[in-house]
Amino acid sequence: MKSADGSEAENTPLQGLPATFTYSQALEAGLSEWQLYRLRDRGLVERVGRGLYRRPDAEAADIDLIEVASRAPSATLCLVTALARHGLTDEIPSRIDVALPRGQHRPATTSPVAWHWFDPATFQIGRTELRLDPETSIGLYNPERSILDAVRLRHQEGPELAYASLRRWLRRRGASPSALLTMARHFPKAERPLREALEILL
Helix, strand or coil: CECCCCCEHHHCHHHHCCCEEEHHHHHHCCCCHHHHHHHHHCCCCEEEECCEEECCCCCCCCHHHHHHHHHCCCCEECHHHHHHHCCCCCCCCCCEEEEEECCCCCCCCCCCEEEEEECCCCCCCCEEEEEEECCEEEEEECHHHHHHHHHHCHHHHCHHHHHHHHHHHHCCCCCCHHHHHHHHCCCHHHHHHHHHHHHHHC
């Protein structure tokens, strides 16, 4: 790989770094601070966030999510963001809804993030992973958990989000109200209103 002035970027240890790497990882790989900033200024590395960079040969990915996943390994897409990913709402979130276990530090990000703290005891319920690139993934709540969170947090997110997504989910092949209610037993604030909604909709 040659830079604009014809010098060889391959003379640096850049190729030995992961697709997304930190300032510290760059120094550990043998890059000097001057080399790193020069590569950035020449467009040979992309700055993702403060102290976070991405190689130009990395495959296309959602840079905002890459930053969140790199800053907080337990980060999990939830609420409107997760419902939109599952096609259960037409709402376009202005910020990325991300859940962390309650008590965990909120990292600083340049990406627009709405942080939510969920009970550590139920944090893993319905949690799957969304692959962002070959090296990076981020947590994503499945459709059932996303609906339950919208129901139990309807006083914050608005009741229409919860019940509109539930109606849309019920129209899908394979939707199992009994499985949804089984999961709801772990969330007392959601179980009763969910049962009442299902009685109306079914």
